[in-house]
Amino acid sequence: MEQYLEFSGIGKAFPGVRALDDISFRASSGSVLALIGENGAGKSTLLKIMSGDLQPDQGKMILNGEEVTFSSPLDAMKKGISVIYQERQLIPSLSVAENIFPGALPRNKFGLLDKKKLREDTKKIIDRFGLSINPDVPVGTLSVAHQQMVEIMKAYRRHSDVIAFDEPTAPLTDTEIDILFRFIKTLKDDGKIVLYVSHRLAEIFQITDEIVVMKDGKFVQTVRTAETNEQEIVKAMVGRDIGDTYASLSRNDKFGDVLLDVKNLSSPYVDNVSFQLHRGEIIGFAGLVGAGRSEVMRAIFGADPVLAGEFSFDGQPADFKSPKDAIDAGIALCPEDRKEQGLLLFRSIKDNVSAPVVDKLSSSIFRNPKLEEEIAQSAIDKFSIKTPNSEKICLELSGGNQQKVILGRWTSPLVDTKLLILDEPTKGIDVGTKQEIYQMVCDLAKQGYGVIFISSELTEVIGVSDTIIVMHNGHVTGRTTRDENPTEESILAMAMLD
Template sequence: MYVEMKNISKSFGTNQVLRDVTIMLKSGEIHALMGENGAGKSTLMNILTGLHKKDAGTILIDGQEKTFSGPKEAEEFGISFIHQEMNSWPQMTVLENLFLNNELKKPFGLLDTKKMREVALHHFNQLGIFLDLDKELEELSVGQQQMIEITKALMTDAKILIMDEPTAALSDTEIKALFKIIHQLKARDVAIVYISHRMEEIFQISDVITVMRDGLSIDTSKTSETDVNEVVRKMVGREISDYYPKKTALIGDVVFTADHLTGANGAFKDISFKVRSGEIVGFSGLMGAGRTEIMRGIFGLDPLRAGTITIEGEEKKIESPAKSIQNGIGFLTEDRKSEGLVLDFSVLDNITLPSIDGFIKNGLVDKKTEAEFAELLIQRLLIKVQSENDIVGDLSGGNQQKVVLAKWIGAGPKVLILDEPTRGVDVGAKREIYQLMNELADRGVGIIVVSSDLPEVMGVSDRIVVVHEGKINGELQKEDFDQEKIMTYATGGK
C-alpha cells in the first residue's frame, strides 16, 4: 500500500495545527515521524484514519483519492492506529478488550471464547507477554495496558500500522519484543509509521525520518543520511546543548523519610529511604518491580499495611491524597489522563486545583489573582495554548504533561514525586522539565523521580535507589552510577 498525503491543513478554532503538510508512506518501510509536542504529528495521522477531517489537501492511497469516515472504516481498509493514550475499558477483562467489537462467533451468534483465547495467546506469545486473559484491565500497569493496545492492532492484519509513542510505558524486554515484531511486519511489506521522542529508538529502527515543526513538514530524509544533532535542530529550530542541565542546588537536611513501608496490596514491603532538601533521588527498576506502587502508597492513593512517613522531622499519618497535599507532598502520576488531569476542565482550573484555597478572599475565589498565577506558570513552562481557558483535553500529550507539572509547582510542595515525568515529551520539552526540576531543587524541594529511562535517571539524579520485586535491592551515589550496576540490582543481583 502506498499513501500520499499532500498539502494537508487543519485548524481547531483559531489554532492552525497543520499547514500544507506532505508525507509519503510506502509498504515495507518504517517511517519515523518526529517533532516537538504540538507539532501536529498525531493530528496528521488522525486525519489519515478519519478521526479528524482535513480543511485542505488530498489523501491518495495507491493513486486513488480516499477519505475515511472514521477509524473503523480505516481499520477495515487496512490502516490501524495504536494511540499514545489507551482506548480501553478498565472494568472489562483483557480478553474482552482485545476482541471488543471484533468478537469471534460460532453459528447462531454464540461467542467462540475458546477460539478467541487461542488467538490472543498466539499473539501474546509473539510479543513475549504473559498476562491472565481473565484479569480486569484496571488491575494492570500502564505498560501492560500498552501491550494490550499493541496486541489489538497486530490482530487486525493491517497494511499500514501507526504507532504513537508505543514504547513510552514499556520495559527494555518488552521494547525488544516489539522491535522484533516490527521487523517481521516490515518483512511482510507492512508500512509502519513510528511516532516517538526517543532518538535512540528512531535511529535503531527507522528507514526514513520526517521532521515536523509548528504544523509544517520541515524535512524528510533517510535515517542513514542524518544524525541526532541534525534531527534535533530541525525539530526545535535551534541547537540543544547540555541535554541534562548542570545541577547546582545545595543538598540540605532530610525533609522526607519512609520507614519500613509495606503496601496493603503486597506490591512492596519494608521500604526505607530518605530524601534531603535540594536532592533528586531517582528510583530505577524493571516494569512491575513496584516503584509506582511505592509512590502511590506514600501519596495516600493506595493503603499502607505498615510503616511510617516523616516530613521535616514530624511523623505524618497519610490516608489520602488530600492529606498528602496538606502535608506538602505532590505527585505527578504516570497516568496523567485518568489521575493527573480533569480533561474537560480548563488549563487554568487544572493548574490551580491543589492551590485553590490560596485564592479565596472573603469566601470567594479571586479570579484575577488566580488567572495571573496560571498565566505565570503557562509562560514559565512554555505550555502551548491560546489562553488559560483552553480545555486541557484538547492539548497535545506533552503539553498536558506540562500542565500537571505546573499544577504541582504552583502548589509549592516540600517533596515532589515525579513518576515518568518525560513520558511522551519531546526532546526540547524534556530539557525544560529537567531545568525546572533543578530550579525546584534550588528552592529546597526534595524530589523523587521514577523513570524507566536509564540515561535519564542517571542524568538527573544525585542518588539512585533500585527496586526489585517490591524491595530495595541497591542504592548508588552519583560517583558510582553505572548502567550495568543498575541493571544487576534491577534483576535481583548484588
C-alpha cells in the same frame, strides 16, 4: 510489485490553526517509517486523516497507485489501513480470539459460532508472531503489552496493508518493548507498510528505516535512519541545536539536612523500602513499569495504607491518614497520570493553582479572588506558562504547560511544600519542553525543595538525579549516585535483578 502509501499535498485547518500544510511523503512496503515532531507538529492530525477520523481539506492519499478517500475509520479499515492508538480498542471481557476476529467469526453448518475453527485460526496468527498466548482467555486479564499484541494481530488478521503505531511503547516495559519490536519486524518481513509515531528517539533509531520530520504542521525532511543521528533529528524537530540536554543543566550542589527518612516501609504493594532524602537533593526512582515506585510514593502520601515500617518527615515521625495530612505537612504529589489524577482539566489555570490552598487564601467562608489571581499569575511568570491569562481552561493547554501548572500549584507561596514528588513528569512532553522542565526541577532543588523524580526513561533519571534508587517487584534492588557515573546498562541490570 512494491506497495506504497503516498501523501500528496495534504492540508487540514481547524478554526484559527493550520494543523497540516502541504504534507507530502511516501511510505513503502517492507520498511518502517518514523513520523516525528514536537507536540503540535501535526502527527496526530495526520494519523487521524489516515485512519478516516478526519478528512483533509487539501491534497490526496494514494495507496498502491490509486487515490483513496475514507469516510470513516471503518471505511479506512476496510481499505487496508489500521491505526493502533495508545488507548486500546479491545473488549476486555471477550476472549483473545473473539477480539481478533470481530465481525468475521467463523460459523459452523448450523450458523453458530465455530469455536474450534476460531481457536485454530487464532492460534495460527499467534504462532506467526511467536507468542504464547492462550486464545481463550479474556483480553482484560492480559498484560498491557499483550493487549497491544492482540491489537496488532487484529490489524494483521484484517490483512491491512498499512499499520500505523501511535506512541506504542509508552505503557510498555523494556522487555515488552523487545517483543513489540520483534512484532514490527515480522510485519515488515510480511511486506506491510509500517508507520511509527514516537517521542523516544532511541527507539526510532533502533526500529525504523526512514524518518519523516514534521514541525508546526509542515513537512521538514525525510532521511534514511542509517544516515543520520539523534542530534541532527532533534535539530530538525525543534529548529535549533539543543546540545547535550543534561550537561548544560545548572544543578544544586549544596544539600541540607535530612528531609525524608524512610525505614523498612511496607504497603500492600511494596516491601521493606528504606531511603533518605535531603533538602535540595533530587532522588531519581528508576525501574520497570509496575516495579512499585509510584506505590512507595502513594504510601508516603497517605493514599495507600502503611502496613509496616515507619518514616519521618521534616524531623517529625509521620503517619499520614489521607493526602490532606501529607499536604499539610508539606508533601506534594504530582501524579503520573496528569490528566486523570493531576489536573482539573475543565477548570482554569487559576482554579488549578489555588486548589490546594483554597482554605488558606482567606479566613472566612468566602474565597479570595484577588489572592487567587495573584498566585496564579506568579505561577505563570515563574514557570513561563504560555497562556493569554489565568482564566484559560487547562484542557486547552499543551502537555508541557499543563505540567508547569502542576509545578506552579505546588510551589505557590501559600502551599508551603518541602518535598515534591514528580511521577513521570515529562511523559508525552516534547523534547524542547522536557529540557525546560529538567532545569525547573534543578532550580527547585536549589531553592531547597527535596525532589523525588520517578521516570521510566533511564537517560532522564540518570541525567537529572543526584541519587538513583532502582526498584524491581516492590523491592529496592539497587542504589547509585551521580558520582559513580551510572549508565543505562548498569541501572537496567539492577532493575531486572531478582
